[in-house]
Amino acid sequence: MSAIMGRNRFTKEPGPVVAELIEAAGERTEILRSAVGRWIGSREDRYTVTLATALREAFGHLGLEDAIRLGQERAAAPVHTSQGFHRD
Numbered sequence: 001m002s003a004i005m006g007r008n009r010f011t012k013e014p015g016p017v018v019a020e021l022i023e024a025a026g027e028r029t030e031i032l033r034s035a036v037g038r039w040i041g042s043r044e045d046r047y048t049v050t051l052a053t054a055l056r057e058a059f060g061h062l063g064l065e066d067a068i069r070l071g072q073e074r075a076a077a078p079v080h081t082s083q084g085f086h087r088d
Helices: 002-007 015-025 029-043 049-062 065-076
Strands: none
Touching: 002 015, 002 029, 015 029, 015 049, 029 049, 029 065
8 A cells, every 4th residue: 555655656646546545455444544544644745745635535534543643653753773783
């Protein structure tokens, strides 16, 4: 799911993206809700607003709020590295 949204993040025609997500998810709405919400939360900006808005409109009825919040938290988390954890 995230690959579908990622490769289409700059689209100006989100209809086919929404259709592809629906087809990929089938009846698994919990996966759709989680993936779409986390993607919106972590990727929505001025460049992806067209897709993010279409995703909110198409899947908002699934209750995306918690997944969006999780995506925002993950995007704001510090970068994890192994720097400083070497053995001398």
